[in-house]
Amino acid sequence: MASNFFNSRSGPKTSVKHTVDPALQPWVEKYRPKTIDDVSAQDHTVAVLRKTLTSTNLPHMLFYGPPGTGKTSTILALARQLFGPDNFKNRVLELNASDERGIAIVREKIKGFARQTPRAQAVASDGKTYPCPPYKIIILDEADSMTQDAQGALRRIMETYARITRFCLVCNYVTRIIEPLASRCSKFRFTPLNPESAASRLTYIAQQEHIDVNKPVIDALINVSNGDLRRAITYLQSASRLSSTSVPPTPILPSDIQEIAGVVPDKIVNDLARTLGIDIDDDMDMDSSMPPKFNFSAIQKKVKGIIREGYSATQVLSQLHDLVVLHPILNSKQKSACALVFAEADKALCDGSDEELWILEIALRVHKAVSS
């Protein structure tokens, strides 16, 4: 390893601290809910969990739901409220998908932690009192990426040490958790954030950061993030970064949000749809009311144009999908035929197929479907 690049470490490995200047901290971390009451929109879950704060009892839990809905935040907030900062370290073990979690780790690390008798409660240095119930919590975040074997090994541990250890499994798909584990847990479903809750959280963050966002910008954020608050917050931070570093500073526009999110502008998608013979009702020039004649090379040219602009095929696919499925005039038969090609294309793109060939395929088949 004779490179100056790597040899430039200053002192021993441990000397570099990964502390991030708060001003540079990602907002998703900075605005992670501190208590379960800060968690927006998951009212039912929060109500149930609030009760556990006053009793000393807590079941094993399984949190499931789409990304960015507050699962990780909720369990971390709950644990912090139960134990306080001083006891958190020795009472909570948090493992996620980037930690090694094969069967060996389950048997050693997780079991090792599960069997320890909870340490005596340390005096809280912040002067507050915490319930600090007599058990430990093991959080297995992104548990759906654990192998079946590893999950199987968990089962015994969960039972054996139930008196002194509670588990909280967090995942996106509840079906990826083996039944014997799932059935031992109280299940909590997290739903995508409704637009109102998302809007109010985003507005709150914007206020705290002293940035100017208007309603259209918030709407754009909510539109592109589909109830995933993590994405919405990240996009907001990127947009504010771009706008504040331009000289002179420019206000954030909805189109900035779309560009950051990699969304294809509506104009381009509508244009493509029109070439395929789909009626688009927008304020375009008049000759768009004339149904265009089918022409292979016109479609091919449009597709090549989209590729040259660098838009991603999956994004085009998903936007065209929304346009077709929600279209007021196309009939069910036409929509079904389109749905078929959308599904095939999604699979092909996941397998890494050529983007241009597949956008063209989608375009040609949609055209065929809508003109039949």
Added chain:
Amino acid sequence: MSLWVDQYRPKSLDGLHYHRGLSQRLKSLAASGDFPHLLFYGPSGAGKKTRIACTLREIFGPGVEKLKIDQRVFLSPSRRKLEINLVQSNYHIEITPSEAGNYDRVVIQEILKEIAQTQQVDLNAKQRFKVVVINEADSLSRDAQAALRRTMEKYMSNMRIILCANSTSRLIAPIKSRCLLMRVAAPDSEEMTSVLLHVAKKENLNMPEEAIEKIVEDSSGNLRKALLVMEALKMQSPNLTGSLSIAKPDWETYCHKVADLIVGEQSPARVMEVRTKFYELLSHCIPPTVILKTVAERVVERVDESLKADIMHWAAFYETRMRIGNKKIFHLEAWAVKVMSLYKHFFFDIDMSSFD
């Protein structure tokens, strides 16, 4: 002497010819204390790499141009040795993890961890962090992407990642949402023309207008290709007199021949001929997808309108199979046979109808 593509590659953000808005954004980001992870995406030849190099220079100054290449050895989980080339300066490192094939996760993890544990030596450096440029990011395995995901958050204090990809389709959502997306569209015809004219002027070259127009049209947004073609043209006829024919690359001409063979005759003997040509192309390391697309596009130019959609449908179909499958030639051949059959049926049906 270096090629024009290299010789006239802009070195600074200000020197970049097109997408000025994007350059401006990068410039302000580089100057701010809050430089995020970036993901550059767009078609090949649109200038992603050049733009990344310019951005690095904007951040760190000319020092980033002092590059050295060395080989590092990594150990796979099964203790196999992997040799990987690393290009680096004092401020950044560039890796192409796809060189490591299935073990790209190991390479990514090791390199990122090491860099995260080093600190900038140059105390005068404008920024405290180092940059890791990951080329062909869209070919990273799922495993490697998952490994990247957490690291990107954890080591934000002294490392930034710049990903370079053709498309974002194959990147997992958590990575996309941790980067600021920078779309680099291919330059349009006007922008291409102005770059070509700029280079021609520097070379004291009087390019005929039609020649430039033709080059631009032929290279469909790939600026690298356009510059290479222009240079080749100059080599061919140094004083640019007489009729200038713009030579297509050999493989392209060859692909067109294949297409003509398919359209010309549909018979078992012809299939054999086509197959030999496919083999020839493959053995010259032309990517199978490029072969299929080039041949198919030429075929559709030459057949009846009603056949075009079907021919492209089967191209998409067999291209997907080719990705998943192992023997590229099987799928190329299958497509050719399919097209011949479609073509024959088409004429056969017309013949039949004339009997009615």
